[in-house]
Amino acid sequence: MDQDIPQGQPQQPVHCPSCLQELHLDERQLFLSDPETNNMVPWDPGSEPNQMRRQDQLNRAFLKCPNDQPDRHFLPVPYLMFGKPMTIAFVGQSGTGKTHLLAAIMAEIGRGGLDSLGIRCRSVNTSQHHEFLARAVNQLEAGRVLPATRPTDFVEFTDALLITVNGQTRPVAFFDIAGESLHLPGKATEFLLGVDALVFVVDALRALRLKQLSLAREVAGVQPHTAGLADPTFSAVLDRLPRDGGLCDVPTVIVLNKCDVLRFEPPIDQWLREDGRPKSAPDPNEVYRESQDVFAFLTHHQATPWLRPFMECRRCTLHFVSATGMSPAVAPAVNGGSPASGSPTAFVGGIRPRRVLGPLLSVFQMWGLLDTPVSAPRLREV
Numbered sequence: 207m208d209q210d211i212p213q214g215q216p217q218q219p220v221h222c223p224s225c226l227q228e229l230h231l232d233e234r235q236l237f238l239s240d241p242e243t244n245n246m247v248p249w250d251p252g253s254e255p256n257q258m259r260r261q262d263q264l265n266r267a268f269l270k271c272p273n274d275q276p277d278r279h280f281l282p283v284p285y286l287m288f289g290k291p292m293t294i295a296f297v298g299q300s301g302t303g304k305t306h307l308l309a310a311i312m313a314e315i316g317r318g319g320l321d322s323l324g325i326r327c328r329s330v331n332t333s334q335h336h337e338f339l340a341r342a343v344n345q346l347e348a349g350r351v352l353p354a355t356r357p358t359d360f361v362e363f364t365d366a367l368l369i370t371v372n373g374q375t376r377p378v379a380f381f382d383i384a385g386e387s388l389h390l391p392g393k394a395t396e397f398l399l400g401v402d403a404l405v406f407v408v409d410a411l412r413a414l415r416l417k418q419l420s421l422a423r424e425v426a427g428v429q430p431h432t433a434g435l436a437d438p439t440f441s442a443v444l445d446r447l448p449r450d451g452g453l454c455d456v457p458t459v460i461v462l463n464k465c466d467v468l469r470f471e472p473p474i475d476q477w478l479r480e481d482g483r484p485k486s487a488p489d490p491n492e493v494y495r496e497s498q499d500v501f502a503f504l505t506h507h508q509a510t511p512w513l514r515p516f517m518e519c520r521r522c523t524l525h526f527v528s529a530t531g532m533s534p535a536v537a538p539a540v541n542g543g544s545p546a547s548g549s550p551t552a553f554v555g556g557i558r559p560r561r562v563l564g565p566l567l568s569v570f571q572m573w574g575l576l577d578t579p580v581s582a583p584r585l586r587e588v
């Protein structure tokens with residue numbers, strides 16, 4: 207089957223992103239998803255004599271992870287074919303906007319947001335990617351509020367892309383995990399031990415006690431007495447990470463999300479005005495300046511518990527972001543009936559994501575994928 211493999215066997219062992227099991231491409235453990243039943247059906251590459259059809263089937267095939275505890279799970283074959291995959295996990299309690307942020311990032315990438323940097327993206331598995339597009343990206347672009355990610359006992363990545371930059375292709379997988387799942391001990395969150403980057407999502411409505419956010423908190427259903435209380439998922443994740451010299455080596459970004467509610471607050475007003483599709487790799491000086499401003503803003507407003515990742519991770523940048531560009535509202539009345547009530551369900555007038563690619567590019571820089579290395583600030587330098 208070697209002649210069918212896109213770019214040769216990986217040079218170093220690839221581990222299952224969910225359970226950390228070492229993986230080998232065993233032809234006897236390949237499966238295809240049945241489009242009618244969604245069941246995994248064993249597939250023998252030797253059963254397809256036509257080389258082009260076999261290649262196409264291989265690109266759609268899955269490898270069964272040999273570790274079936276606690277659940278049987280599968281990895282797309284292209285995830286194993288391009289060197290060491292990289293994984294990014296989004297961290298934050300339910301309602302902080304993790305899914306909206308990931309969907310907004312995918313939407314921007316889909317619109318060619320990384321093209322001017324010479325970065326090419328395609329899906330690791332077309333079906334999985336289209337499922338996320340249908341479930342999240344397309345819904346968000348239609349102005350709908352996305353439902354909270356369901357808690358699960360076993361964590362698998364939400365979507366994955368093959369990223370080609372400077373002629374090299376790497377798989378990048380994104381974990382969007384329910385906040386409740388991040389508290390689970392043992393196997394459910396084992397993947398955290400192997401994760402390659404962390405995106406800590408700070409909800410401006412929960413982290414800041416600013417009085418002018420009262421109405422936005424009320425609409426979002428955030429209880430006023432919870433504003434300013436630390437996000438327990440941050441601690442749950444940080445306490446689990448391996449340390450070297452007291453610090454975590456995993457590249458980390460802190461995203462102050464929902465910045466649209468702070469769009470008149472300096473210096474956020476300036477950063478939101480500077481939004482635009484990136485034309486080159488982020489300037490390390492700009493990344494440093496933005497990190498300083500986020501750090502100073504959160505510190506000034508007594509939101510220091512959300513800075514814990516910065517204190518405990520060797521490489522950490524900070525970013526002002528709004529995944530949707532506006533707050534959602536309760537859906538308007540339909541056909542002259544009574545207005546709907548309850549949780550907000552719609553972004554009336556559509557969404558306008560702000561600065562959502564900055565955190566991803568910062569992670570790419572910290573991984574060394576881009577030409578310009580990022581000089582992540584340390585506390586003493588801020």
Ligand SMILES: [Zn+2]
Pocket residue numbers: 222223224225226227271272273279
């Ligand atoms: Zn596994």
